[in-house]
Amino acid sequence: MTLLAKASPSFKYSYTIGNQAVPPAHGFSGPVSVAVANDGLLYVLCSYYEYVPAWKFVVKCNMDEDYIKHFGSYGEGSGQFTWPNSIAVDSTGNVYVTDEWLNRISVFDGDGNLEKTFGTVGSKDGEWDRPSGIVFDSEDNMLVVDSLNHRIQKFSRNGEFISKFGEFGSGKGQLNTPWGINLDNDGNIYVADWRNDRIQKFSPDGSPILQIGSSGSGHGELTRPSGVAVDSEGYVYVTDWGNDRVQVYDQVGSYVEQFNGDCHGYSKWAEARMASDPEGMSAERAVVTDFTIERVFFQPTTVRIDNEDRILVVDTGRHRIQIYEKQYN
């Protein structure tokens, strides 16, 4: 792990991908997770209405907001999602989606063709109860948050059980309905310990190392953190879901900064949408003087770091991804 640079970084909003739309229109609806593939492509998992089958889907696009395709729908059949929670991509480019209601992981190829599904509900080794966060380690093993068993399980890429750690509770190393999961460059594991209002850091073998945050809405405090990511320098980014913000901590868990959302203007797809009804929407916007509410996060759920160390914040309630960059002056 690289030591933190001596100078303090600043974090700058860069741009936004997405707007509210349902396929085949270009956009997202209730995006809850994003995976960045090795080739830089994005897979954005959307979980919106249940009363309209088309509103649960995955969008494949790139960081330039070029729409490539979408796949999936609401339901319990093959390739469908009921409560999709998180998405990850393995080294071969296969896409994995966890589903908390169906208690399964669906595996698709990069084009969205269903390869297989697996998962058994229960609490024995290899079983789970509401799988949520998912991430692949450097050996292509899969770490899955087993949320209602309050533990993390490690599987091979093919779904064979390897190990587990964690149990219900609020003590060190214990978990309460965890959600998101991520790794740093050394393979340490970060878990969004959702109902304990904290992030926990574990060694690669599952030993607890560090707790970050406590309940509240002040600087460094958390309310139901849902996602976590670590950049190449060890800065920790947390989607503070219940406080509608992202908080940044340093390598030892000290608070650094928070983002509340800064979306200025339109994403590429939003611009196209606005151009489709220039008079109607522009007229409504023309009488508005304060655009703060449009800029800020609304229920941000997941944060990921891409191959260029950019910070991707999945802004669920605003149907978009806001992208930030770290800078040193």
Next chain:
Amino acid sequence: MTGYSEISSIAHLLRRAGFGASREDLEHYSDMGYEATVEELLNPELQPDYEDDLAYRYVPYYRMGTGIPSYQCYWMYRMISTRRPLEEKMTLFWHHVFATSHSKLNRNPQMNKQLKLLRSFAMGNFRTILIEISKDPAMIYWLDNCENHNGAPNENYGRELLELFSMGVGMDQEFNYSEDDVKECARAFTGWTMAPQLPRYPYGDYCWDFEYRTDDHDHGEKSFLGETGRFNGDDIVDIIVRQPATARFLSRHLYNFFVSDEPQVPSWQTTEPQDPEAIKALEEEYFRSNGDVRSMLRILFNSDFFKNASYKKVKSPAELIAGVMRLVDDYTTPKPNSHEIAFAAAYMGQDLLNPPTVEGWHTGKEWIDSGALVERVNFAADRVGDINMPGVRRIVSRLAAYGPVMDADTLLDHSLELAGPVEVSSDRRTELMTYLEKYKEIKCGTSEEMKNFESIVTGLLRLIVASREFQFA
């Protein structure tokens, strides 16, 4: 074991002051006693707050949906799962009184924001409630107060504030206010509007906020209900809440919603209350408590007129659905497809957040027509007939404890008890016994007998919820 009569009175209270309760909850409340249960209901803060985090995690659109079903589903889910039943019941009460529809707004999260407002003031002071609803952007847009300008008044909100929200057209054969009062009321509310807001696209819906524009307010002198001054909206509300008509109107609404079906609101000017003494007691408490709704409810729930009013109200669709779901213990935690139960209410005639007019829904027997009745019976029968429902399994299990062999009378008595209790007429009892007569011996000792027993019980439960008595609260 708690006595049946105590359970019956608690069940009556929970049907009216909540949305029904499971047998286990009824026994819990029964152990507390009637008056202590009333106090717990009146003080919802004594119970855990609603666990929105779980609901929002599993069903994100409950918080950030843009379609109206998002909030219809969320509200129905709350009615079923809340540990603060009277708070939610009062929210429904105020939705009946301050009937606002999404159909005109086309800004659906605003309806959820209005519900939050109604919930937060559910048992508060009536003056505060009237002030806050007058500032509510959903109401302002719904009744055109955003078009109510200095020099060009729009009377819509001012008229409905008097006619439907506070005083009523008249009482005791007299008018409560004049057309001039309506006009002056409207002038007082000029400038009460909402700030402009962004459109839904491209990034989702936003709620309006209240805005008072002093430059658009008519600051001139006004005469209202015999008083004169440079009244603003809150001055008008101050005058309204002092009127005997307001005490009568609120008392009749509470009586109609919680005690016994009254005629529809427009006829209250010429139709006397069915129980004038009850209304008088509520009116007196209104003035004694300075318009405190919680105090009025305390008088109501502890009164004999309430305790003796079993089965005098037709359940509204929302009450019927939430009550059935509580009985069978389904959707008491987050679960997919909650739209199926929210939409069921609409099929029965109560499309939540979309009342037919500003007058709200016509209640009582008007809930029932042949189509709605079929929907109501089928909905309830399908749920209690499903042995996989946790609440149904518990009922079967408790009934089996009276085995391994029981006669039809025993099974019927205990089934009626556990399904409500439901007190049926002798004719209904005869009908239900006819169903059981074909079973010579009812056994539940072996696993084979238990399977048959489950079938007998779920069949019986289907018939019980199809009864006239179950459709009443």
